[in-house]
Amino acid sequence: MQGDPRVIINYLHVNTARCLGTYRALMVYQDTELFQNNFWRICANSAHDSGVVQWCSLFGSNGEDNPTHWSRSGVSNISNRDEFISKVLSPIAIPFDQWQQQHSALLEYRNKNIAHIELDDWYRAIPSFDMAIKVLFQSYIVFMNSTDHNLRNEYDRTIERANSTISQFIRNN
Structure with missing residues (x-):
């Protein structure tokens, strides 16, 4: 990775939060008349899928072809799975086995529903991304040596902005 890898790692974190926040805001309207308009359904699905792809850039495969993976980017001071568990998962009370299930579900969804479509195995539920x-x-x-919750705040602001945009659309139509 050329230049300061913190720039791209920051971008991936922020944009993933924005995409998933947009998706979360839009899905509140999933069973309403709003979603009769394909535009909003496409926006929701695109935001979700883009968020999953970017999330996988940070946490997906750690092979040679993924220089932005947390273990390879050079940003994190975490060098192995045990440190990842201790510094990332343990403080938020996520057991490693549950993390592995979430990780596998998101990778499978990305691999079989976003990046490639398997003709005989294309339908699967969109995995929850709460964890x-x-x-x-x-x-x-x-990774960013941050002591505040700017990313959480950006996620919440994204949801607020999306809700404002949707409300304005509903009022005007």
């Missing part, structure tokens, strides 16, 4: 977003917030604090 993934908590890990995103905590890893931001650890």
Whole structure:
């Protein structure tokens, strides 16, 4: 990675939070008349899928082809799984086995529903990202040496902005 890797790692954290916040705000309207308009359904699905792809850039495969993975980016002072558990998962009370299940579900969804479509196995439920977003917030604090919750605040502001935009659309239509 050329330049300061903290810039791209910060971008991936912030944009993942924004995408998943937008998705969360839009899904409140999933069963309403708003979603009869394909535009909003496409916006929700695109925000979700973009968030999953970027989340996987940070936490997905740690092979040679993923220089932004937490273990390879050079940003984190975490060098192995035990340190990841101790500094990221333990402070937010996420057991490693639950993390592995969430991680596997998001990777499978990305691999089989976003990046590639498997013709004989294309339908699967969109995995919850509640745990993934908590890990995103905590890893931001650890990786970016942040003592505040700016990323959580950005996520919340994104939800507020999306709700404001949707409310304005509903009022005008």
